[in-house]
Amino acid sequence: MEFIELKNVFKVYTNGVSALADVSLSISKGEFVFVIGESGSGKSTLTKLLYREEKPNRGSVYVGGINVAKLRNSNVYKLRRKIGVVFQDFKLLPKLTVYENIAYPLESYGMKSDEIRNRVLKAVERVGLKDKLRSYPNQLSGGEQQRVCIARAIVNEPKLIICDEPTGDLDPKMSKEIMDVLDTINKDLESTIIMATHDKEIVNRMKKRVIYLHNGVLVSDKKKGNYIEDENI
Ligand code: ADP
Numbered sequence: 561m562e563f564i565e566l567k568n569v570f571k572v573y574t575n576g577v578s579a580l581a582d583v584s585l586s587i588s589k590g591e592f593v594f595v596i597g598e599s600g601s602g603k604s605t606l607t608k609l610l611y612r613e614e615k616p617n618r619g620s621v622y623v624g625g626i627n628v629a630k631l632r633n634s635n636v637y638k639l640r641r642k643i644g645v646v647f648q649d650f651k652l653l654p655k656l657t658v659y660e661n662i663a664y665p666l667e668s669y670g671m672k673s674d675e676i677r678n679r680v681l682k683a684v685e686r687v688g689l690k691d692k693l694r695s696y697p698n699q700l701s702g703g704e705q706q707r708v709c710i711a712r713a714i715v716n717e718p719k720l721i722i723c724d725e726p727t728g729d730l731d732p733k734m735s736k737e738i739m740d741v742l743d744t745i746n747k748d749l750e751s752t753i754i755m756a757t758h759d760k761e762i763v764n765r766m767k768k769r770v771i772y773l774h775n776g777v778l779v780s781d782k783k784k785g786n787y788i789e790d791e792n793i
Pocket of ligand 1: 575599605606756
């Protein structure tokens, strides 16, 4: 079995909206995959199924051999510890420093402070923010804030990193920096990265696998793909 496998997944929200229809796909360990498509095509829903923010109505979702669709609620936290998630809107805690924002999840696991310190410093070094540890989020640029989020996501060195429009609020230069950081993490930590985006320029430059959703249906899956626009289906 591959690291990630979705089989015949359907997701209909309680209001009757069909977000994913009969989606099947598999992703190997260490792959870098873009999930693209117009707004509302189901990209976020797909990522949410992987970290069990949502459950499918039908079909199976395997992550590391576990059917996360069937995972008991009381075990979801174990899955989440193994997955780093990066969002468009950062979700940093404004009253905590960069160091504290990154350390926070580890503290909640009850990890020793020496171990936390080692991990935070390593993560911060990977994203190139060593000199900003004592800054607060509002003292950082958008690109720097997103790098803090990436550091927070990788502090456990997860085998899976999910990014939902991580460059959505950033200008092209900052977006490129973020993509360089993610590319390096993909290579150095050998983490699988799944990134939902509609940033055409990034997708075309990176030459990674591209999965294309249209109205919740997986219509194309290409190695070293380019951005696809709806009119080109
Ligand atoms: P994308 O990430 O590609 O913009 P989403 O996965 O967010 O797409 O949304 C897919 C569809 O599901 C859209 O029609 C959206 O309005 C709908 N949707 C998403 N989340 C919910 C929700 N919690 N409740 C109801 N409908 C939702």
